[in-house]
Amino acid sequence: MTTKNIKGLLFDFDGTLLDTNELIIQTFLHVLEPEFPGKFTREDMIPFIGPSLMESFSTIDSMRAEEWVRQYRRWNDEHHDELAKEFEGVKSTLFVLREKGIRLAIVSTKGLDSLSKGIRLLGIEDLFEVVVSMDDVKHVKPDPEPILLALKKMHLEKDNVLMIGDNSHDIVGGQNARVRTAGVAWSMKGEEFLMQFKPDYMLHRMTDLITIVEEQTNA
Numbered sequence: 001m002t003t004k005n006i007k008g009l010l011f012d013f014d015g016t017l018l019d020t021n022e023l024i025i026q027t028f029l030h031v032l033e034p035e036f037p038g039k040f041t042r043e044d045m046i047p048f049i050g051p052s053l054m055e056s057f058s059t060i061d062s063m064r065a066e067e068w069v070r071q072y073r074r075w076n077d078e079h080h081d082e083l084a085k086e087f088e089g090v091k092s093t094l095f096v097l098r099e100k101g102i103r104l105a106i107v108s109t110k111g112l113d114s115l116s117k118g119i120r121l122l123g124i125e126d127l128f129e130v131v132v133s134m135d136d137v138k139h140v141k142p143d144p145e146p147i148l149l150a151l152k153k154m155h156l157e158k159d160n161v162l163m164i165g166d167n168s169h170d171i172v173g174g175q176n177a178r179v180r181t182a183g184v185a186w187s188m189k190g191e192e193f194l195m196q197f198k199p200d201y202m203l204h205r206m207t208d209l210i211t212i213v214e215e216q217t218n219a
Helices: 021-032 042-048 053-061 065-083 090-099 112-122 145-154 168-176 191-195 208-218
Strands: 008-011 103-107 130-132 161-165 180-184 201-203
Touching (some): 021 065, 145 168, 191 201, 201 208
């Protein structure tokens, strides 16, 4: 694969920059437990981390999915700031990357309202020049559309971009868009799960990105 300099980093958000794992699990259980008492455990919710809400709920009952999405968003919004938190080193590393001239974007399967809430919680509103949410596209990751839209908005070539995420959708989406990819070892699904999809890099800490960018610049 190309070794051209990395000029732009595209980040998934939930589970990558913002630790929303507990928030997501509790929200899914809040919606599903009254409907299916005792049927679902916390572990059953883990596969729902990453895909769109409609996709996740549709695996249970496609006829009820839209109603459950509304319930999910309502409870999730009410408890967002209480249960979500920064992954270690995220904010400080993003500031270092920006100081190095690296351009930053978010490419998420969340709606813009919910996504904006998380960005404000982290206090990183001014760091990202482009934010692509599910509201901006017809097809979410792993379809390449949102990643390609980010590239278009940033006027960057595929060879100069790295897509970073905590789920298979991020890795496969990046590969479908023909950009380099990085998984994050702090993914709730685990490093071993992500390695199945053959990302170009695996981050064990957020600061690994600084090393990767510097290596590419000096290559």
